[in-house]
Amino acid sequence: MARIGLAALWLFQWLPLGLQAACGNGLGRLGYRLVPSRRRVALRNLELCFPELTPERREAIAREHFRWLGRSLLERGLLWYGSPARLRRLIRIEGDVTLAERSDKPVMWLAPHFVALDVAGASILLFQSRKGISIYQRQSNAVLDRALRRGRLRLGNAEIFSRDEAGKALFRAIRRGDGFFNLPDMDFGIRDAAFVPFFGVHAATLLAPSRLARALDMIVQPVVAEILPGGAGYLVRYEAPWADFPSDDPVTDSARMNRWIEGEIRRNPTQYLWVHRRFKTRPPGEPSLY
Numbered sequence: 190m191a192r193i194g195l196a197a198l199w200l201f202q203w204l205p206l207g208l209q210a211a212c213g214n215g216l217g218r219l220g221y222r223l224v225p226s227r228r229r230v231a232l233r234n235l236e237l238c239f240p241e242l243t244p245e246r247r248e249a250i251a252r253e254h255f256r257w258l259g260r261s262l263l264e265r266g267l268l269w270y271g272s273p274a275r276l277r278r279l280i281r282i283e284g285d286v287t288l289a290e291r292s293d294k295p296v297m298w299l300a301p302h303f304v305a306l307d308v309a310g311a312s313i314l315l316f317q318s319r320k321g322i323s324i325y326q327r328q329s330n331a332v333l334d335r336a337l338r339r340g341r342l343r344l345g346n347a348e349i350f351s352r353d354e355a356g357k358a359l360f361r362a363i364r365r366g367d368g369f370f371n372l373p374d375m376d377f378g379i380r381d382a383a384f385v386p387f388f389g390v391h392a393a394t395l396l397a398p399s400r401l402a403r404a405l406d407m408i409v410q411p412v413v414a415e416i417l418p419g420g421a422g423y424l425v426r427y428e429a430p431w432a433d434f435p436s437d438d439p440v441t442d443s444a445r446m447n448r449w450i451e452g453e454i455r456r457n458p459t460q461y462l463w464v465h466r467r468f469k470t471r472p473p474g475e476p477s478l479y
Contacts, residue, residue: 191330191332191333191336192332195332195333195336197266198263198265198266198269198270199266199270200266201263201266202264202266202267202269202270202271205420206264206267206279206419206420206422207419207420208420209260209263209264209267209420210260210264210418210419210420212263213256213259213260213261213262213263213264214256214259214260215259216259216260216262216263217255217256217257217258217259217260218252218255218256218259219259220255220258220259221251221252221255227464228251228255229479230463230464230465230466230479231251231254231255231463231464232247232248232251233478233479234463234465234466234467234468235247235250235251235463237388237390237468237478238387238388238390238454239388239458250458250459250463251463253459254304254459254460254461254463254464257304257416257459257460258304258462258464260304260416261304261305261307261416264416265307265340267279268307268308268311268340269336269339269340269341269343270340273315273344276311276315277315277316278422279422279423280308280311280312280315280316280422280423280424280425281417281422281423281424281425282312282316282425282427283424283425283426283427284426284427284428284429285410285427285429286312286313286316286317286425286427287316287317287318288408288410288427288430289317289319289368289410290317290318290319292408294406294407294408295363295364295366295367295368295369295405295406295407295408296319296368296369296407296408296409296410296430297368297369297371297398297401297402297407297408297409297410298313298321298368298369298370298371298410298411298412298427299371299373299398299409299410299411299412299446300370300371300372300411300412300413300414301372301373301374301413301450301453301461302372302374302375302461302462302465303413303414303415303453303457303460303461303462304416304460304461304462305414305415305416305423305425305460306372306414306462307341308414308416308423308425309370309412309413309414309425310323310341310370311344312414312425313347313368313370314344314345314346314347315344318346319346319366319367319368320346320347320348320362320366320367320368321346321347321348321367321368321369321370322347322348322349322350322359322362322363322367322368322369322370323341323347323349323350323369323370323371323372324349324350324351324352324355324359324371324372325337325338325341325349325350325351325352326351326352327351327352327353348362348367352377360405363401363405363407364405369401369407370412371397371398371401373394373395373397373398373446373450374394374447374450374467375395375465375467376392376393376465376466376467376468376469376470377393377395378393378470379393379470381395381396381397382394382395382396382470383396383439383440383443384472385440385443385444385447386444386447387447387450387451387467387468388451390468390478391468391471391472391475392447392467392468393469393470394443394444394446394447395443396439396440396442396443398435398442398443398446399434399435399436399438399439399442399443399446400435400439402434402435403435403437403439408430409430409431409434409435410427410428410429410430410431411427411428411431411449412425412426412427412428413425413426413428413453414426415457415460416460466479
């Protein structure tokens with residue numbers, strides 16, 4: 190089944206982007222109806238993060254989110270199989286994409302989980318020359334895992350480590366000057382994390398961005414990607430590096446990072462990955478929020 194799906198993605202990427210977008214929107218509408226478990230997670234997340242909104246408004250955000258999510262899934266074929274020249278035409282860059290090339294310190298690109306996250310990763314390989322490294326979650330399906338690795342590495346000048354094997358290899362790569370594409374906003378439990386407010390709700394938040402940046406004297410540059418309507422392509426914003434990050438307090442740094450992500454979500458609420466159970470891990474004694 191995985192091979193059939195991958196073959197469909199390869200065929201699909203030849204279509205004009207506007208037609209891909211229309212199909213992705215349709216897939217998202219179906220997903221909202223047919224995947225109730227993820228629909229419930231999205232609505233619960235929105236309820237926790239935006240209690241001031243009416244239920245009708247939160248449902249409208251969730252429905253639109255599923256349409257963007259459908260697009261991101263189908264357009265993965267374009268990112269994995271489309272020509273580099275076509276991707277360069279479709280991806281618009283704002284900000285200093287070549288900071289890592291000029292920096293005498295290693296750079297951490299801090300990229301939260303918006304639906305165009307993989308576009309941000311591709312932009313690093315397409316528009317600047319510093320080698321990019323990242324961590325990924327190994328897939329249980331071996332065919333899909335190979336396709337994911339191949340798709341993310343095919344543009345060259347990149348290396349990815351599975352989460353269970355990163356460790357020393359990641360440190361060595363950063364020390365030799367590779368740029369680290371870091372995804373800081375997933376709930377991986379309380380190990381190496383702290384409960385830090387996220388939209389006013391305690392969320393298990395990784396302390397690694399602060400600790401790693403401090404240990405390896407890294408520059409931290411926030412990066413946010415978004416899908417543009419129809420066939421307009423994608424936008425990736427490279428923000429100015431944080432001058433006062435890291436501090437000597439990783440919990441304070443994590444709280445600042447969460448506040449920044451909150452601001453980006455408020456700017457573009459329908460494209461954040463609401464189907465992830467961001468508040469899965471609870472402080473001792475607290476009941477599940479899902």
